[in-house]
Amino acid sequence: MYTSVDTLIVGIPTIRPHKLSVTTMQVQTLVLVKITTEDGLVGWGEATTIGGLNYAAESPESVKANVEHYFAPLLLQDKSDNVAQTLKQVNKAINGNRFAKCAVQTALLDIQAQRLGVPLSELLGGRLRNSLPVLWTLASGDTDKDIAEAQKMIAAKRHNTFKLKIGSNPWQQDVEHVIAIKQALGKDVSVRVDVNRAWSEMECIHGIQALQDGGIDLVEQPCAIENTDALRRLTERFDVAIMADEALTGPYSAYRVAKNHGAHVFAVKIAQSGGLLEAKEVATVAKLAGIDLYGGTMLEGPIGTIASAHTFATFENLAFGTELFGPLLLTEEILTEPLQYRDFELHLPTAPGLGVVVDENKIDALRHQ
Ligand SMILES: O=C(O)C[C@H]1C=CC(=O)O1
Numbered sequence: 306m307y308t309s310v311d312t313l314i315v316g317i318p319t320i321r322p323h324k325l326s327v328t329t330m331q332v333q334t335l336v337l338v339k340i341t342t343e344d345g346l347v348g349w350g351e352a353t354t355i356g357g358l359n360y361a362a363e364s365p366e367s368v369k370a371n372v373e374h375y376f377a378p379l380l381l382q383d384k385s386d387n388v389a390q391t392l393k394q395v396n397k398a399i400n401g402n403r404f405a406k407c408a409v410q411t412a413l414l415d416i417q418a419q420r421l422g423v424p425l426s427e428l429l430g431g432r433l434r435n436s437l438p439v440l441w442t443l444a445s446g447d448t449d450k451d452i453a454e455a456q457k458m459i460a461a462k463r464h465n466t467f468k469l470k471i472g473s474n475p476w477q478q479d480v481e482h483v484i485a486i487k488q489a490l491g492k493d494v495s496v497r498v499d500v501n502r503a504w505s506e507m508e509c510i511h512g513i514q515a516l517q518d519g520g521i522d523l524v525e526q527p528c529a530i531e532n533t534d535a536l537r538r539l540t541e542r543f544d545v546a547i548m549a550d551e552a553l554t555g556p557y558s559a560y561r562v563a564k565n566h567g568a569h570v571f572a573v574k575i576a577q578s579g580g581l582l583e584a585k586e587v588a589t590v591a592k593l594a595g596i597d598l599y600g601g602t603m604l605e606g607p608i609g610t611i612a613s614a615h616t617f618a619t620f621e622n623l624a625f626g627t628e629l630f631g632p633l634l635l636t637e638e639i640l641t642e643p644l645q646y647r648d649f650e651l652h653l654p655t656a657p658g659l660g661v662v663v664d665e666n667k668i669d670a671l672r673h674q
Protein backbone atom coordinates (compact mmCIF):
# COMPACT_ATOMS: atom_id res chain seq x y z
CA MET A 306 0.00 0.00 0.00
CA TYR A 307 2.96 2.39 0.44
CA THR A 308 4.27 3.21 -3.02
CA SER A 309 7.18 5.58 -2.32
CA VAL A 310 9.34 6.81 0.55
CA ASP A 311 11.49 9.87 -0.19
CA THR A 312 13.90 11.75 2.03
CA LEU A 313 14.62 15.36 1.08
CA ILE A 314 17.38 17.52 2.53
CA VAL A 315 16.54 21.21 2.37
CA GLY A 316 18.85 24.04 3.48
CA ILE A 317 17.28 27.32 4.65
CA PRO A 318 19.29 30.30 5.97
CA THR A 319 18.30 31.49 9.46
CA ILE A 320 17.13 35.09 10.04
CA ARG A 321 20.33 35.73 12.07
CA PRO A 322 23.19 33.61 13.43
CA HIS A 323 21.79 31.34 16.18
CA LYS A 324 24.52 30.77 18.77
CA LEU A 325 24.39 27.65 20.98
CA SER A 326 27.16 26.18 23.17
CA VAL A 327 27.55 23.33 20.64
CA THR A 328 27.51 25.33 17.36
CA THR A 329 26.52 28.60 15.67
CA MET A 330 23.84 28.10 13.04
CA GLN A 331 23.58 30.27 9.92
CA VAL A 332 21.49 27.74 8.00
CA GLN A 333 19.05 25.12 9.18
CA THR A 334 19.11 21.82 7.30
CA LEU A 335 15.61 20.35 7.26
CA VAL A 336 15.23 16.62 6.68
CA LEU A 337 11.79 15.79 5.29
CA VAL A 338 10.29 12.37 4.69
CA LYS A 339 7.46 12.02 2.16
CA ILE A 340 5.48 8.77 1.96
CA THR A 341 2.81 8.08 -0.67
CA THR A 342 0.16 5.37 -0.78
CA GLU A 343 -1.48 3.36 -3.53
CA ASP A 344 -4.76 5.21 -2.98
CA GLY A 345 -3.13 8.60 -3.47
CA LEU A 346 -2.52 9.82 0.08
CA VAL A 347 0.68 11.68 0.94
CA GLY A 348 2.16 11.84 4.44
CA TRP A 349 5.01 14.06 5.64
CA GLY A 350 7.44 13.79 8.53
CA GLU A 351 10.58 15.59 9.62
CA ALA A 352 13.90 14.46 11.15
CA THR A 353 15.75 17.75 11.50
CA THR A 354 18.67 18.10 13.90
CA ILE A 355 20.99 20.95 14.90
CA GLY A 356 24.48 21.47 13.46
CA GLY A 357 25.08 18.14 11.71
CA LEU A 358 26.43 15.89 14.46
CA ASN A 359 27.09 18.76 16.91
CA TYR A 360 23.88 18.22 18.85
CA ALA A 361 22.75 14.62 18.51
CA ALA A 362 23.90 11.25 17.18
CA GLU A 363 22.01 11.40 13.85
CA SER A 364 22.99 13.69 10.97
CA PRO A 365 20.81 14.73 8.01
CA GLU A 366 22.92 12.45 5.83
CA SER A 367 22.60 9.45 8.17
CA VAL A 368 18.83 9.91 8.32
CA LYS A 369 18.59 10.02 4.53
CA ALA A 370 20.84 6.99 4.05
CA ASN A 371 19.09 4.94 6.72
CA VAL A 372 15.57 5.83 5.60
CA GLU A 373 16.47 4.91 2.02
CA HIS A 374 18.36 1.69 2.81
CA TYR A 375 16.50 0.31 5.82
CA PHE A 376 13.13 1.97 6.45
CA ALA A 377 11.92 2.30 2.85
CA PRO A 378 12.28 -1.41 1.89
CA LEU A 379 10.35 -2.40 5.03
CA LEU A 380 7.53 0.00 4.24
CA LEU A 381 7.37 -0.81 0.54
CA GLN A 382 6.94 -4.53 1.19
CA ASP A 383 4.47 -3.99 4.03
CA LYS A 384 0.97 -5.17 3.10
CA SER A 385 -0.50 -5.03 6.62
CA ASP A 386 -2.72 -1.95 6.24
CA ASN A 387 -2.27 -1.55 10.00
CA VAL A 388 -0.10 1.35 11.19
CA ALA A 389 0.45 -0.03 14.68
CA GLN A 390 1.81 -3.27 13.26
CA THR A 391 3.96 -1.43 10.73
CA LEU A 392 5.47 0.71 13.48
CA LYS A 393 6.08 -2.36 15.60
CA GLN A 394 7.89 -3.98 12.67
CA VAL A 395 10.02 -0.89 12.11
CA ASN A 396 11.00 -0.75 15.79
CA LYS A 397 11.81 -4.44 15.82
CA ALA A 398 13.92 -4.36 12.65
CA ILE A 399 15.79 -1.09 13.26
CA ASN A 400 17.87 -0.14 16.28
CA GLY A 401 18.37 3.46 17.36
CA ASN A 402 17.74 6.11 14.69
CA ARG A 403 15.14 7.91 16.77
CA PHE A 404 14.99 10.99 14.53
CA ALA A 405 14.46 8.88 11.40
CA LYS A 406 11.85 6.79 13.25
CA CYS A 407 10.04 9.95 14.32
CA ALA A 408 9.87 11.26 10.74
CA VAL A 409 8.60 7.95 9.37
CA GLN A 410 6.05 7.58 12.17
CA THR A 411 4.84 11.15 11.63
CA ALA A 412 4.28 10.51 7.91
CA LEU A 413 2.45 7.23 8.61
CA LEU A 414 0.21 8.84 11.23
CA ASP A 415 -0.39 11.80 8.90
CA ILE A 416 -1.65 9.34 6.27
CA GLN A 417 -3.77 7.42 8.77
CA ALA A 418 -5.37 10.57 10.18
CA GLN A 419 -6.14 11.82 6.65
CA ARG A 420 -7.69 8.45 5.84
CA LEU A 421 -9.88 8.72 8.95
CA GLY A 422 -10.63 12.40 8.25
CA VAL A 423 -9.37 13.65 11.65
CA PRO A 424 -6.55 15.94 12.81
CA LEU A 425 -3.44 13.97 13.81
CA SER A 426 -3.91 15.00 17.46
CA GLU A 427 -7.05 12.81 17.54
CA LEU A 428 -4.93 9.69 16.95
CA LEU A 429 -2.83 10.66 19.96
CA GLY A 430 -5.71 10.81 22.42
CA GLY A 431 -7.32 14.10 21.42
CA ARG A 432 -6.66 17.80 21.90
CA LEU A 433 -6.88 19.44 25.29
CA ARG A 434 -6.08 22.83 23.72
CA ASN A 435 -6.22 24.41 20.26
CA SER A 436 -3.22 26.67 20.72
CA LEU A 437 0.10 26.49 22.56
CA PRO A 438 2.19 29.23 24.20
CA VAL A 439 5.49 29.63 22.35
CA LEU A 440 8.62 31.25 23.76
CA TRP A 441 11.44 32.76 21.71
CA THR A 442 15.12 31.94 22.01
CA LEU A 443 17.52 34.87 22.16
CA ALA A 444 20.83 33.64 20.77
CA SER A 445 22.44 36.45 18.79
CA GLY A 446 25.44 36.34 21.14
CA ASP A 447 25.08 40.09 21.89
CA THR A 448 23.30 41.42 25.01
CA ASP A 449 21.96 44.67 23.50
CA LYS A 450 20.77 42.96 20.33
CA ASP A 451 19.02 40.30 22.44
CA ILE A 452 17.24 42.94 24.54
CA ALA A 453 16.08 44.81 21.41
CA GLU A 454 14.91 41.54 19.82
CA ALA A 455 12.92 40.58 22.95
CA GLN A 456 11.27 44.02 23.14
CA LYS A 457 10.27 43.80 19.48
CA MET A 458 8.69 40.34 20.07
CA ILE A 459 6.71 41.57 23.09
CA ALA A 460 5.44 44.62 21.17
CA ALA A 461 4.37 42.42 18.23
CA LYS A 462 2.54 40.02 20.65
CA ARG A 463 4.64 37.20 19.24
CA HIS A 464 6.45 36.06 22.44
CA ASN A 465 6.52 37.14 26.08
CA THR A 466 8.80 34.43 27.46
CA PHE A 467 12.45 34.07 26.47
CA LYS A 468 15.13 31.41 26.60
CA LEU A 469 18.78 32.40 26.40
CA LYS A 470 21.35 30.03 24.95
CA ILE A 471 24.44 30.12 27.12
CA GLY A 472 27.48 27.96 27.84
CA SER A 473 29.95 29.09 25.19
CA ASN A 474 31.64 31.73 27.42
CA PRO A 475 33.02 31.50 30.98
CA TRP A 476 29.99 31.03 33.27
CA GLN A 477 30.45 34.41 34.99
CA GLN A 478 30.26 36.23 31.65
CA ASP A 479 27.19 34.27 30.57
CA VAL A 480 25.41 34.88 33.87
CA GLU A 481 26.11 38.63 33.58
CA HIS A 482 24.59 38.61 30.06
CA VAL A 483 21.47 36.78 31.32
CA ILE A 484 20.95 39.04 34.34
CA ALA A 485 21.34 42.18 32.19
CA ILE A 486 18.59 40.89 29.88
CA LYS A 487 16.35 39.89 32.80
CA GLN A 488 16.75 43.35 34.35
CA ALA A 489 15.98 45.10 31.06
CA LEU A 490 12.82 43.03 30.48
CA GLY A 491 11.50 43.28 34.05
CA LYS A 492 9.87 40.93 36.52
CA ASP A 493 6.76 40.11 34.44
CA VAL A 494 8.75 38.57 31.60
CA SER A 495 9.88 34.99 32.15
CA VAL A 496 13.55 34.45 31.31
CA ARG A 497 15.06 30.97 31.17
CA VAL A 498 18.46 29.63 30.12
CA ASP A 499 19.67 26.63 28.17
CA VAL A 500 23.26 25.69 28.96
CA ASN A 501 23.23 22.79 26.48
CA ARG A 502 25.34 20.64 28.85
CA ALA A 503 28.34 22.99 28.87
CA TRP A 504 28.98 23.26 32.64
CA SER A 505 30.82 21.01 35.08
CA GLU A 506 28.98 20.27 38.33
CA MET A 507 30.95 23.00 40.17
CA GLU A 508 30.17 25.52 37.43
CA CYS A 509 26.52 24.48 37.72
CA ILE A 510 26.51 25.10 41.47
CA HIS A 511 27.95 28.61 41.12
CA GLY A 512 26.16 29.54 37.90
CA ILE A 513 22.70 28.28 38.90
CA GLN A 514 22.92 29.99 42.30
CA ALA A 515 23.59 33.31 40.56
CA LEU A 516 20.79 32.70 38.04
CA GLN A 517 18.35 31.78 40.82
CA ASP A 518 19.28 34.94 42.75
CA GLY A 519 18.79 36.98 39.56
CA GLY A 520 15.17 35.84 39.10
CA ILE A 521 15.66 33.34 36.27
CA ASP A 522 12.78 30.85 36.05
CA LEU A 523 14.35 27.73 34.61
CA VAL A 524 17.74 26.17 33.83
CA GLU A 525 17.83 23.65 30.99
CA GLN A 526 20.34 20.78 30.69
CA PRO A 527 23.20 22.50 32.53
CA CYS A 528 25.49 19.46 32.73
CA ALA A 529 26.66 16.52 30.60
CA ILE A 530 24.06 14.24 29.00
CA GLU A 531 25.26 11.14 30.84
CA ASN A 532 25.64 12.88 34.20
CA THR A 533 22.08 12.37 35.33
CA ASP A 534 23.32 12.02 38.93
CA ALA A 535 24.55 15.62 38.85
CA LEU A 536 21.22 16.72 37.35
CA ARG A 537 19.44 15.04 40.26
CA ARG A 538 21.73 16.67 42.83
CA LEU A 539 21.07 20.09 41.25
CA THR A 540 17.32 19.41 41.29
CA GLU A 541 17.51 18.64 45.00
CA ARG A 542 19.69 21.66 45.74
CA PHE A 543 17.92 24.49 43.90
CA ASP A 544 14.43 26.02 43.90
CA VAL A 545 14.80 27.33 40.35
CA ALA A 546 13.35 24.73 37.96
CA ILE A 547 15.96 22.35 36.56
CA MET A 548 14.96 20.85 33.21
CA ALA A 549 16.29 17.70 31.52
CA ASP A 550 16.63 18.06 27.74
CA GLU A 551 19.43 16.14 25.99
CA ALA A 552 19.38 13.58 28.85
CA LEU A 553 15.97 12.44 27.57
CA THR A 554 16.30 10.06 24.66
CA GLY A 555 12.94 8.33 24.81
CA PRO A 556 10.65 6.65 27.33
CA TYR A 557 13.30 4.46 29.02
CA SER A 558 15.67 7.33 29.75
CA ALA A 559 12.69 9.37 30.94
CA TYR A 560 11.82 6.53 33.31
CA ARG A 561 15.41 6.32 34.62
CA VAL A 562 15.52 10.08 35.33
CA ALA A 563 11.97 10.17 36.74
CA LYS A 564 12.56 7.24 39.09
CA ASN A 565 15.00 9.36 41.11
CA HIS A 566 13.13 12.62 40.53
CA GLY A 567 16.21 13.73 38.61
CA ALA A 568 14.65 16.92 37.19
CA HIS A 569 11.78 19.33 37.96
CA VAL A 570 10.77 19.56 34.29
CA PHE A 571 11.13 17.45 31.15
CA ALA A 572 11.67 19.01 27.71
CA VAL A 573 9.73 16.60 25.53
CA LYS A 574 10.86 16.42 21.91
CA ILE A 575 9.26 14.18 19.33
CA ALA A 576 12.56 13.46 17.52
CA GLN A 577 14.55 12.77 20.69
CA SER A 578 11.73 10.54 21.93
CA GLY A 579 11.74 8.51 18.69
CA GLY A 580 8.20 9.43 17.65
CA LEU A 581 4.97 11.13 18.63
CA LEU A 582 3.67 8.07 20.46
CA GLU A 583 6.93 7.76 22.40
CA ALA A 584 6.79 11.49 23.25
CA LYS A 585 3.38 10.79 24.78
CA GLU A 586 4.99 8.01 26.82
CA VAL A 587 7.68 10.40 28.06
CA ALA A 588 4.90 12.78 29.12
CA THR A 589 3.09 9.99 30.96
CA VAL A 590 6.27 9.00 32.81
CA ALA A 591 6.70 12.65 33.84
CA LYS A 592 3.11 12.86 35.04
CA LEU A 593 3.44 9.73 37.16
CA ALA A 594 6.62 11.09 38.76
CA GLY A 595 5.22 14.58 39.41
CA ILE A 596 7.55 16.19 36.86
CA ASP A 597 6.34 19.22 34.88
CA LEU A 598 6.37 19.40 31.09
CA TYR A 599 7.74 21.69 28.42
CA GLY A 600 7.29 21.21 24.68
CA GLY A 601 10.75 21.22 23.12
CA THR A 602 12.06 21.62 19.57
CA MET A 603 15.00 20.48 17.48
CA LEU A 604 14.48 23.74 15.57
CA GLU A 605 12.44 21.86 13.02
CA GLY A 606 10.69 23.56 10.15
CA PRO A 607 6.87 23.66 9.93
CA ILE A 608 6.32 19.91 9.49
CA GLY A 609 8.16 18.77 12.63
CA THR A 610 6.79 21.81 14.45
CA ILE A 611 3.16 21.07 13.68
CA ALA A 612 3.67 17.35 14.42
CA SER A 613 5.04 18.41 17.82
CA ALA A 614 2.08 20.74 18.32
CA HIS A 615 -0.41 17.91 17.62
CA THR A 616 1.39 15.88 20.28
CA PHE A 617 1.78 18.60 22.92
CA ALA A 618 -1.86 19.66 22.48
CA THR A 619 -2.81 16.32 24.07
CA PHE A 620 -0.66 16.78 27.20
CA GLU A 621 -2.62 17.36 30.40
CA ASN A 622 0.19 19.37 31.96
CA LEU A 623 2.24 21.84 29.95
CA ALA A 624 3.33 24.02 32.86
CA PHE A 625 6.32 25.59 31.10
CA GLY A 626 4.74 26.08 27.65
CA THR A 627 6.61 25.31 24.43
CA GLU A 628 9.40 26.55 22.22
CA LEU A 629 7.79 25.65 18.89
CA PHE A 630 9.22 28.68 17.07
CA GLY A 631 11.47 26.81 14.59
CA PRO A 632 9.74 28.05 11.39
CA LEU A 633 10.08 31.66 12.61
CA LEU A 634 13.87 31.31 12.62
CA LEU A 635 13.89 30.50 8.89
CA THR A 636 14.04 32.94 5.98
CA GLU A 637 11.91 30.78 3.64
CA GLU A 638 8.37 29.37 3.93
CA ILE A 639 7.81 25.79 2.69
CA LEU A 640 4.05 25.59 3.31
CA THR A 641 1.43 27.13 1.01
CA GLU A 642 -0.06 28.73 4.17
CA PRO A 643 2.34 29.47 7.03
CA LEU A 644 1.67 28.18 10.55
CA GLN A 645 -0.49 30.58 12.58
CA TYR A 646 1.43 32.43 15.29
CA ARG A 647 -0.50 35.17 17.07
CA ASP A 648 -1.16 36.49 20.58
CA PHE A 649 1.92 34.68 21.90
CA GLU A 650 0.62 31.28 20.74
CA LEU A 651 0.81 28.77 17.88
CA HIS A 652 -2.72 27.92 16.71
CA LEU A 653 -3.29 24.36 15.54
CA PRO A 654 -4.94 23.61 12.20
CA THR A 655 -8.21 21.65 12.11
CA ALA A 656 -7.84 19.93 8.70
CA PRO A 657 -7.21 16.14 8.66
CA GLY A 658 -3.72 14.76 9.31
CA LEU A 659 -1.00 17.29 10.05
CA GLY A 660 -3.38 19.86 8.55
CA VAL A 661 -0.74 21.70 6.49
CA VAL A 662 -0.03 21.84 2.74
CA VAL A 663 3.59 21.51 1.69
CA ASP A 664 4.77 23.74 -1.18
CA GLU A 665 6.68 21.14 -3.20
CA ASN A 666 7.89 23.65 -5.80
CA LYS A 667 9.52 25.63 -3.03
CA ILE A 668 11.11 22.51 -1.62
CA ASP A 669 12.47 21.55 -5.05
CA ALA A 670 14.09 24.96 -5.34
CA LEU A 671 15.75 24.68 -1.90
CA ARG A 672 16.73 21.00 -2.02
CA HIS A 673 20.32 19.86 -1.58
CA GLN A 674 19.74 16.17 -2.23
O1 LIG B 1 16.71 23.07 23.29
C1 LIG B 1 17.69 22.89 22.60
O2 LIG B 1 18.67 22.45 23.16
C2 LIG B 1 17.72 23.09 21.11
C3 LIG B 1 16.99 24.21 20.53
C4 LIG B 1 15.75 24.64 21.10
C5 LIG B 1 15.65 25.98 20.99
C6 LIG B 1 16.86 26.45 20.50
O3 LIG B 1 17.18 27.60 20.26
O4 LIG B 1 17.70 25.40 20.33
Ligand SMILES: [Mn+2]
Nearest residue numbers: 499525526550
Ligand atom coordinates in the same frame (compact mmCIF):
# COMPACT_ATOMS: atom_id res chain seq x y z
MN1 LIG C 1 17.77 22.47 25.17
